Amino acid sequence: xYRRCNIKRNLxxxxxxxxxxxxxxxxxxxxxxxxxxxxxxxxxVQDAINELEYIPNNIATNLKTDQSHVIAFVVTDVKxxxxxxxxxxxxNVLWDHNYFMMFFxxxxxxxxxxxxxxxxxxxRVDGIILNSCTNEKIVTKLSKQIPIVLTGNxxxxxxxxxxxxxxxxxxxxxxxxxxxxxxxxxxxGIINGPHNLDVSYERFCxxxxxxxxxxxxxxxxxxxxxxxxxxxxxxxxxxxxxxSLTENRPTALLITNNEMMKGVLxxxxxxxxxxxxxxxxxxxxxxxxxxxxxxSPTYMETNLEEIGERLARLLxxxxxxxxxxxxxxxxxxxxxxxxxxxxxxx
Amino acid sequence: xYRRCNIKRNLxxxxxxxxxxxxxxxxxxxxxxxxxxxxxxxxxVQDAINELEYIPNNIATNLKTDQSHVIAFVVTDVKxxxxxxxxxxxxNVLWDHNYFMMFFxxxxxxxxxxxxxxxxxxxRVDGIILNSCTNEKIVTKLSKQIPIVLTGNxxxxxxxxxxxxxxxxxxxxxxxxxxxxxxxxxxxGIINGPHNLDVSYERFCxxxxxxxxxxxxxxxxxxxxxxxxxxxxxxxxxxxxxxSLTENRPTALLITNNEMMKGVLxxxxxxxxxxxxxxxxxxxxxxxxxxxxxxSPTYMETNLEEIGERLARLLxxxxxxxxxxxxxxxxxxxxxxxxxxxxxxx
DNA sequence: TTGTACGCGTTATCAT
DNA sequence: ATGATAACGCGTACAA
Numbered sequence: 001x002y003r004r005c006n007i008k009r010n011l012x013x014x015x016x017x018x019x020x021x022x023x024x025x026x027x028x029x030x031x032x033x034x035x036x037x038x039x040x041x042x043x044x045v046q047d048a049i050n051e052l053e054y055i056p057n058n059i060a061t062n063l064k065t066d067q068s069h070v071i072a073f074v075v076t077d078v079k080x081x082x083x084x085x086x087x088x089x090x091x092n093v094l095w096d097h098n099y100f101m102m103f104f105x106x107x108x109x110x111x112x113x114x115x116x117x118x119x120x121x122x123x124r125v126d127g128i129i130l131n132s133c134t135n136e137k138i139v140t141k142l143s144k145q146i147p148i149v150l151t152g153n154x155x156x157x158x159x160x161x162x163x164x165x166x167x168x169x170x171x172x173x174x175x176x177x178x179x180x181x182x183x184x185x186x187x188x189g190i191i192n193g194p195h196n197l198d199v200s201y202e203r204f205c206x207x208x209x210x211x212x213x214x215x216x217x218x219x220x221x222x223x224x225x226x227x228x229x230x231x232x233x234x235x236x237x238x239x240x241x242x243x244s245l246t247e248n249r250p251t252a253l254l255i256t257n258n259e260m261m262k263g264v265l266x267x268x269x270x271x272x273x274x275x276x277x278x279x280x281x282x283x284x285x286x287x288x289x290x291x292x293x294x295x296s297p298t299y300m301e302t303n304l305e306e307i308g309e310r311l312a313r314l315l316x317x318x319x320x321x322x323x324x325x326x327x328x329x330x331x332x333x334x335x336x337x338x339x340x341x342x343x344x345x346x
Numbered sequence: 347x348y349r350r351c352n353i354k355r356n357l358x359x360x361x362x363x364x365x366x367x368x369x370x371x372x373x374x375x376x377x378x379x380x381x382x383x384x385x386x387x388x389x390x391v392q393d394a395i396n397e398l399e400y401i402p403n404n405i406a407t408n409l410k411t412d413q414s415h416v417i418a419f420v421v422t423d424v425k426x427x428x429x430x431x432x433x434x435x436x437x438n439v440l441w442d443h444n445y446f447m448m449f450f451x452x453x454x455x456x457x458x459x460x461x462x463x464x465x466x467x468x469x470r471v472d473g474i475i476l477n478s479c480t481n482e483k484i485v486t487k488l489s490k491q492i493p494i495v496l497t498g499n500x501x502x503x504x505x506x507x508x509x510x511x512x513x514x515x516x517x518x519x520x521x522x523x524x525x526x527x528x529x530x531x532x533x534x535g536i537i538n539g540p541h542n543l544d545v546s547y548e549r550f551c552x553x554x555x556x557x558x559x560x561x562x563x564x565x566x567x568x569x570x571x572x573x574x575x576x577x578x579x580x581x582x583x584x585x586x587x588x589x590s591l592t593e594n595r596p597t598a599l600l601i602t603n604n605e606m607m608k609g610v611l612x613x614x615x616x617x618x619x620x621x622x623x624x625x626x627x628x629x630x631x632x633x634x635x636x637x638x639x640x641x642s643p644t645y646m647e648t649n650l651e652e653i654g655e656r657l658a659r660l661l662x663x664x665x666x667x668x669x670x671x672x673x674x675x676x677x678x679x680x681x682x683x684x685x686x687x688x689x690x691x692x
Numbered sequence: 693t694t695g696t697a698c699g700c701g702t703t704a705t706c707a708t
Numbered sequence: 709a710t711g712a713t714a715a716c717g718c719g720t721a722c723a724a
Contacts, residue, residue: 012717023695028719038693058468059414060717063405063700070448078434081427088424091451095458100465102416103449105437119446122404232634265638288578292611294640358701369711374703384709406701409716
């Protein structure tokens, strides 16, 4: 092991105390500026610290204080490019409050998620931001020990303690579908995420509701409904599948995230399918990912920076105050058409 | 505080020992399956663990064993979309070896970087992957206590102990510039990153060398050289500035990353500058970010998934074996033209 | 203001 | 095979 090979072991508070000719308690006091220390002694101690280049051991402090100032951020898929906005804003809020982050990706694997949650529990982090939740039981139980805020998947179990923020997914797909209908489309396909995720279910329901308004009843097993898994390749496959339908071939596609949309675009490019002449496309995503493509899809923007910031703030509040009443926040996304925000035509 | 408000404190190994009617040592043995325990006793202990839903405290273990199985990953800018590939591949390697990640973003602020490094040192992580290094002294010193692997910025100080992997930046810009030259361009502008970063310097040198071949001597203060900071808005400003030159207005731009290129594209769109008729563009980036844009730039692909994987592997090796000889690896990027890999015309 | 001593929850050594 | 106990490095009552 690395550290053991060092000739000189890590210096401890004792070494500083010895060097400064004071007790460890005094050094600790200087480090934490908790109770009063004489200016001269503080100076001596500080000099010793500097000279020895003493580095306090957070592990020991954490053990003693039962706090780590570290929170865990768990996501399903790291490669989803919109994620960077979430991480970035969370990081910044944490930084302002002197908190740090452990980062985990479940890759959509429930077993991996379970293992990660177990590790997190053992790690005694101060809180969790969870963007992947396939096992409500475990998370519900964990929420009694560690503050948790959720996004993506809410937990309905009344025993779950924690907050939830997300985009209003139902509203997003409802508006997009209505938009397509108003443009005259009747055969509208949907490329959605895994059906076991809340986010997919809600997005499907919004789509379904909008179609119901004009008397169309589309169920989950309809050939117009494709279940992808939010990555690019599944978008490609979805396009291939849906656009190969012999009857009721869709004239428009609702694609529920950025990555899958890229896959669709790739398929259309390779197969010379012209957008929007041969096919209309609407999606949910982030402006910066969408404004320079070779087409300008209509989309609902999920402001992930705002969501990330609010997630972090909610978590920090919950870490401070235990019995805060849980919040459920749905953020209505903005409608973009031809590159600018407009009121949707619904 | 959250945890303190809980009526029942966290259970410890002692509680398990008491419940099972054995000593803490035995429980510890069962947990770590280190030395031999009678099957029956193990069973009793395991039952107690399950019944109490005991969760081991990693903090205490870390303190005792001086290992955390956690590494730190530090980057400059989270929003750089290519980052997701790095994180993803690192995560997967770590997962395979039962390691976890703390994630930090310096946002290009040296002070923040310093604070982060201090925190990391205090945290006693097992290793560091550093993609942001403005203070070689601190990192060099730290490298004697914690295994470090670098990317982006190498450290020339012979006292630094650690590995380095990166794209061959010089080769990348050299090839791109030569390509432009072969296409007949003579006024070639470069939109580069902050000049205090190695990566920027190398990319500039590659550009400079290629131009020198045809007798053009471009220095850093040339009007054709723009210093951005790798984000989209600086790309936009760079395009505005370079394309407003009255004399020697560039006919081609070498843009050293994806994000800045997006800014350039935005500027060109807004100002009706046609690519490639009015302006040629070459860049460095990732295929998935570039293949669906409204133009198909020539680019050098930096395979960040490969680099991430190798970074993680090198770090884990270094954690295992202290006196491993430092490696310096430069990965030659692939040349893409019209969407496919080809031999560059140089 | 400062020092002594105990405990945080583990692992590891040394007995038995 | 198992138990008692000393560390790990720090914070903090309590005493001085």
